[in-house]
Each structure stands twice: as structure tokens, then as C-alpha cells.
Amino acid sequence: MIAVDWGTSSLRAYRLSSEGAxxxxxxxxxxxxxxxxxxxxxxxxxxxxWPEATVWMAGMIGSRSGWQEVPYVACPAxxxxxxxxxxxVAAPALxxxxxxxxxxVSDAVASQHPEVMRGEETQVLGLADQLGxxxxxxICLPGTHSKWVTWSDGGIVSLRTAMTGELYAxxxxxxxxxxxxxxxxxDVDDADAFARGVTDSQRGGVLGNHLFAVxxxxxxxxxxxxxxxxxxxxxxxxxxxxxxxPAHRPSVHLIGDxxxxxxxRRALALLDVAAATHAPxxxxxxxxLLSAQAALAAQAAHAAxxx
Amino acid sequence: MIAVDWGTSSLRAYRLSSEGAxxxxxxxxxxxxxxxxxxxxxxxxxxxxWPEATVWMAGMIGSRSGWQEVPYVACPAxxxxxxxxxxxVAAPALxxxxxxxxxxVSDAVASQHPEVMRGEETQVLGLADQLGxxxxxxICLPGTHSKWVTWSDGGIVSLRTAMTGELYAxxxxxxxxxxxxxxxxxDVDDADAFARGVTDSQRGGVLGNHLFAVxxxxxxxxxxxxxxxxxxxxxxxxxxxxxxxPAHRPSVHLIGDxxxxxxxRRALALLDVAAATHAPxxxxxxxxLLSAQAALAAQAAHAAxxx
Numbered sequence: 193m194i195a196v197d198w199g200t201s202s203l204r205a206y207r208l209s210s211e212g213a214x215x216x217x218x219x220x221x222x223x224x225x226x227x228x229x230x231x232x233x234x235x236x237x238x239x240x241x242w243p244e245a246t247v248w249m250a251g252m253i254g255s256r257s258g259w260q261e262v263p264y265v266a267c268p269a270x271x272x273x274x275x276x277x278x279x280x281v282a283a284p285a286l287x288x289x290x291x292x293x294x295x296x297v298s299d300a301v302a303s304q305h306p307e308v309m310r311g312e313e314t315q316v317l318g319l320a321d322q323l324g325x326x327x328x329x330x331i332c333l334p335g336t337h338s339k340w341v342t343w344s345d346g347g348i349v350s351l352r353t354a355m356t357g358e359l360y361a362x363x364x365x366x367x368x369x370x371x372x373x374x375x376x377x378x379d380v381d382d383a384d385a386f387a388r389g390v391t392d393s394q395r396g397g398v399l400g401n402h403l404f405a406v407x408x409x410x411x412x413x414x415x416x417x418x419x420x421x422x423x424x425x426x427x428x429x430x431x432x433x434x435x436x437x438p439a440h441r442p443s444v445h446l447i448g449d450x451x452x453x454x455x456x457r458r459a460l461a462l463l464d465v466a467a468a469t470h471a472p473x474x475x476x477x478x479x480x481l482l483s484a485q486a487a488l489a490a491q492a493a494h495a496a497x498x499x
Numbered sequence: 500m501i502a503v504d505w506g507t508s509s510l511r512a513y514r515l516s517s518e519g520a521x522x523x524x525x526x527x528x529x530x531x532x533x534x535x536x537x538x539x540x541x542x543x544x545x546x547x548x549w550p551e552a553t554v555w556m557a558g559m560i561g562s563r564s565g566w567q568e569v570p571y572v573a574c575p576a577x578x579x580x581x582x583x584x585x586x587x588v589a590a591p592a593l594x595x596x597x598x599x600x601x602x603x604v605s606d607a608v609a610s611q612h613p614e615v616m617r618g619e620e621t622q623v624l625g626l627a628d629q630l631g632x633x634x635x636x637x638i639c640l641p642g643t644h645s646k647w648v649t650w651s652d653g654g655i656v657s658l659r660t661a662m663t664g665e666l667y668a669x670x671x672x673x674x675x676x677x678x679x680x681x682x683x684x685x686d687v688d689d690a691d692a693f694a695r696g697v698t699d700s701q702r703g704g705v706l707g708n709h710l711f712a713v714x715x716x717x718x719x720x721x722x723x724x725x726x727x728x729x730x731x732x733x734x735x736x737x738x739x740x741x742x743x744x745p746a747h748r749p750s751v752h753l754i755g756d757x758x759x760x761x762x763x764r765r766a767l768a769l770l771d772v773a774a775a776t777h778a779p780x781x782x783x784x785x786x787x788l789l790s791a792q793a794a795l796a797a798q799a800a801h802a803a804x805x806x
Contacts, residue, residue: 305712354707362669395611398742399706400661405612435705
């Protein structure tokens with residue numbers, strides 16, 4: 193089969209063996225935004241020459257602005273529930289292939305706003321299979337909108353979001369604080385300034401106040417412009433941890449790009465929280481397991497029908 | 500005398516009587532940013548035809564990026580301390596006039612980052628004179644960077660900032676949330692959505708998580724796009740209050756533009772906190788009192804010298 197992780201701004205395709213091993217990988221920046229109106233052609237191009245007939249896709253491709261909207265599956269959601277929510281999409285431009293999109297997961301948090309994710313659930317499923325589906329795991333997927341997922345009793349039981357990556361980008365590029373920093377792209381990742389930001393974020397108080405420290409530390413010469421972006425990143429990630437790290441401070445599984453998960457690992461270490469890191473291609477594993485789950489369900493339905 | 504409130508993006512000049520009454524007012528958008536390199540010419544133009552020789556100015560005009568940097572005066576800072584920190588600037592293009600810039604105020608907060616303001620201190624002085632300088636007053640000046648000031652024992656004793664207005668502008672214009680909202684300028688100020696945002700902000704948790712509610716409430720049809728900006732504003736102001744409203748919930752004096760202070764007043768009412776509102780031209784009153792204070796100090800120095 194072919195596994196596809198199709199997000200807002202990127203597309204990753206994996207050719208898998210019948211045991212789920214990655215045989216080949218292709219990445220493009222033809223994300224859902226850039227592919228509007230020609231999803232089929234983009235998919236046909238990226239899987240060109242791969243013989244596998246079955247394509248499973250996860251991510252924003254199943255959102256309202258994607259190829260076809262696939263309704264969210266509500267928590268608690270394990271392999272069976274997510275697999276049952278998948279939808280086949282018509283793809284006449286890909287003759288001989290069958291194309292499926294898996295649903296995202298939602299959490300109707302009673303005490304506040306509902307939470308959703310698309311794509312991350314597939315990485316979580318891949319990781320839960322590695323860690324043991326019967327255990328309890330706290331999983332953080334840092335990014336534009338970081339996701340915090342708790343896995344328990346064989347499924348995803350809770351989900352929370354922090355818009356950390358987006359706030360960083362907005363403040364780094366468009367804010368009055370940006371004028372105090374080097375040009376974007378000339379950042380250094382300064383571990384000390386980052387740690388200082390994390391530490392300062394834990395002193396109580398709100399983000400809107402803490403952010404002003406970037407200005408006043410700059411003004412009084414107590415923060416060099418070159419390391420101000422690292423300090424800002426520390427403040428923002430520290431606030432995310434303060435809000436979303438469970439109160440009993442469990443060890444955390446981080447899934448994401450290497451540089452970003454290392455930042456989160458450093459921030460967690462400052463709070464004396466252990467973390468393990470995992471690469472985002474867990475998505476391929478998750479999609480492989482979902483397709484196997486769907487095949488099992490189809491067999492069971494067939495057997496019930498035959499009986 | 501002439502009082503000038505010269506901020507980053509606006510310039511307000513007041514012609515005052517010898518008793519401090521406003522005789523005439525002129526406003527332009529020739530703020531410090533737009534006036535870089537020709538401050539003297541901009542000032543000469545706005546005071547043209549006014550006979551008063553003495554010009555007192557407050558605001559970012561005294562910052563590093565202004566006409567001349569005037570060092571901050573540290574808390575506690577009352578009339579005497581702020582007046583003593585004023586500096587005369589050379590203004591040969593304004594023959595016959597004497598031009599002074601008052602300092603901003605800083606608070607070296609031991610537990611966190613230092614805090615600063617420029618311009619707001621003058622409004623606070625004007626208000627404290629009205630309210631009674633011997634009382635204790637909590638004063639909030641909402642804006643791009645909202646300031647919370649405590650006045651006690653005849654001076655400003657503490658200062659805190661929240662970057663609420665700037666966060667709103669960034670999120671309203673440049674974020675992924677902005678795509679879910681009407682075009683900027685087509686906002687309605689919806690009191691219910693604003694109140695809902697304030698209420699949701701008080702449920703515990705961090706801003707980076709709460710902001711995601713704008714997206715998911717939109718996704719599930721529980722927040723109309725037209726009122727999403729009001730909800731966002733409520734969330735942000737609610738977080739500011741959570742962080743900076745003193746724990747004993749004193750009544751608050753709000754100084755600022757009418758529409759904005761009304762929003763803050765509504766948010767405070769939701770928290771059962773009383774508020775009084777005041778117009779920003781308190782700056783003229785503050786500058787008048789500072790010039791009187793400086794004249795007194797000069798007389799005292801002269802008398803001491805003569806003795």
C-alpha cells in the first residue's frame with residue numbers, strides 16, 4: 193500500500209511493503225493549500241510508478257478545504273473507531289487505485305471549547321502500537337498548532353491544542369518585538385536564552401505580560417538581539433507546558449521534526465520531566481495499521497454474512 | 500504653555516491657559532515613527548501661530564528612537580521625581596520657544612522583567628491630581644501595550660504591561676484565525692461574543708490553548724464569523740485581567756479612547772469589578788502640573804542660592 197501524510201503545507205508519500213516497512217519516500221511542498229482544485233493530479237504525480245493499488249491518506253486533505261471532508265471521530269478513539277471512520281474517494285484520474293482518507297479525531301471537552309486534529313491521530317496510532325496499546329501515554333506533537341494527546345485503554349482519550357508555533361511566527365515576523373531581532377533566517381538557536389525563556393515563563397503571570405520582557409530586556413541590555421528569538425521561543429513553549437503538561441508531570445513522548453522536538457525536550461528537562469523523541473514518519477506506520485484493521489473488519493463482516 | 504503627547508503613531512498638541520485649561524487642540528498622525536529625522540519641523544508646524552513660549556512633551560518622543568533619549572525615572576515616582584527627570588532639547592528651528600521632554604517611568608520588578616512606559620505616566624499624574632494624590636488608585640491604560648499602574652503614597656509604585664492590543668492586531672490580521680473572520684474593518688462589536696470570550700478566558704488554562712477556540716467554535720458552527728473578532732477580543736482582554744488585575748479586585752480607573760475603555764469596563768463588570776473611565780487628554784493636565792512643579796523647584800533652588 194501507499195501511505196500519504198497530506199497536511200496544510202506539505203505532502204509526504206510512503207511506499208510500504210506488505211509488512212509495513214517503508215520502501216521509498218517522496219516529499220513535496222504541494223500541501224492542501226497549494227493543491228486546491230487539483231488534488232487528484234498532485235496525488236497521481238507523487239505516486240507515479242509505484243505499483244501498489246491502495247492509497248491511505250491522513251491530514252488536512254480530509255478537511256473542509258481538502259479533497260473531501262471526512263467527519264471527525266470523537267474520543268475515545270482507538271484503531272477500530274478511526275478505521276471505521278475512513279472514506280473512499282473517487283479518483284478516476286488514478287486508474288486501478290483505491291484511495292482512502294482517514295478521519296481526524298475530536299474531543300468535546302465539556303469544560304471548554306471542542307478540540308480537533310487531523311493527521312496527528314495517525315502518528316499517535318503508529319506510536320501507541322510501538323509503545324503498547326494497553327499502556328497510558330502522554331504524547332505531544334509540537335508544531336504550528338501543537339497537539340497534546342493522552343492515550344489510555346486502547347485509544348485516544350483526550351486532546352488539547354496550543355497555537356505555539358503560530359504565535360511564534362506572528363511575533364517573530366510581524367510584531368514590534370521583531371524590530372528588536374535579527375532578520376528572519378539569521379537566528380541562532382541559543383540554548384541559554386531559550387532556557388531563560390522557559391524559566392521566566394514558569395514564574396506565574398500571563399503570556400501577554402511575559403512577552404514584554406523581550407522588549408525591556410533588550411532595552412536594558414540584558415538580552416542580546418541575536419538570542420531574542422530563542423528567548424521568545426522559550427517563553428512560548430514554557431507557557432504551552434504550563435497549560436498542557438498534565439499536572440502529575442508524566443514523561444512525554446514527542447513526535448515531530450528533530451530540531452523542534454529537541455527544543456521541547458530541553459524545555460521539559462528544565463521542568464524535570466523526561467521525554468522520548470520520535471520521527472513524524474510514524475504516520476506511515478499508523479496508516480498501515482489502519483488499513484490492516486479495515487481489512488480485518490471487512491473479513492469479519494464477510495464471515496458474518498457467509499454464516 | 501503648550502502640552503504635547505507624542506506617541507509612536509500619533510501627535511496631540513494642547514494650548515493651555517495659565518490655569519491649565521485647554522484652549523485649543525491639534526491632532527496629527529505624525530507620530531514618532533512617521534516623524535523620524537524631522538522632529539523639529541513637525542513640532543514647529545503643529546504649534547504654528549500659538550503664542551506660548553514653553554512646550555512640554557511626553558511619550559515616545561523621549562525614547563531612543565525619538566528626538567532625544569530621556570532616561571526613565573524609577574518607581575516610586577511622583578510629581579517631583581518625574582519633573583526632576585525632564586530634559587530641555589535644543590530647538591533652533593523654533594525661535595523663542597523652550598522645549599522640554601519628560602521622562603518615562605520604569606519599575607525594576609524584582610521577580611521578573613523590568614517594566615517601562617512613556618507617556619502614560621503623564622496621564623496618570625493628571626488623574627492622580629483629580630482623584631487625590633494621597634489615595635491609592637489602580638489605573639489601567641488599555642492599548643497596543645496596556646499599562647497597569649498602582650498609585651500610592653503620592654506616586655507611581657508599580658507598573659505592569661500586557662501586549663493585548665498588539666496580540667489582537669496580529670491575530671486579527673495575520674493568523675490562521677483571521678481566515679475565519681470577516682475582512683478587517685467589517686467587524687461588528689458584539690457584546691455577547693465579547694462577554695463569552697471574557698468568561699471563557701477565566702476558566703483556567705493558557706492563552707495559546709484558548710485561542711484555538713476561535714477555530715473550533717467556528718468549525719462546529721457555535722461562533723458566527725462576524726462576531727469572532729469580538730470573541731477574540733474578549734479572550735485577550737480576559738487574559739490581561741487575569742494576569743494584571745490585582746488579586747483583591749479593587750475598582751479600576753480606565754484611561755483611553757472611549758470605545759476601548761468601554762470594552763474594558765464591560766469585561767471588568769463581568770468579573771464584578773467597578774470601573775471609572777477617563778479620556779486620554781489627562782496628558783495635558785499632567786504636563787501642566789509637571790511644569791508647575793518644575794517652576795516651584797526652580798524657585799526653591801533660586802531661593803536657596805539667594806540665601
